[in-house]
Amino acid sequence: MQQIISLEYIEKRIFILRGSKVMLSPHLADLYGVETRTLNQAVKRNGNRFPYDFMFQLNLEEALGLVSQNVIPHKKYLGGTLPYAFTEQGVAMLSTVLHSERAIQMNIAIMRAFVKLREFLLTHKELAKKIAELEQKIGKNETDIRSIVEAIRQLMIPPQKPKREIGFHVKEPTAKYGKTKK
16 A cells, blocks of 8 residues: 555644544645645544544634744635544544545554554653663762862862961071070
8 A cells, every 4th residue: 555645744633632642633634635624524423533642623712822833834724624533543534434545544654653663652752761760879979979069179179289378477596505595
């Protein structure tokens, strides 16, 4: 099967909203080669296939946030309605609603992009875990390292000459012939 669009292109259209990785309805419609309103109508006709954890509609604040991040070029791009956000399961369910050959191919490509993203995040989680373990090891030895560094600093300080006392000092003459002054 020939891939229509690169995985990187699709990955750039996966966002995190409300704690879930999602794709927006305008982007999905573009990938599937249909109008956004056509995609939305197909979803509304099959609403029982799209529970909240598969799809949700953005609120105005979220949409404006996407505009400010240049995810959506302008508020007019939305066409007067707030976009829908589809989770990975929602995108998979779209294949049961849209029946074109392009929709099937795009759905497979999108699923691959979600899998690749999940693998990427898993790799980063493992790296973050290893860094945390290293920080803990360093934390346990930190006091020992500090005391060693402090001891080295003390050794590096040059010895100081005794300070001369301020004032006059009178040296008394020593007694001649073994006599001492009392």
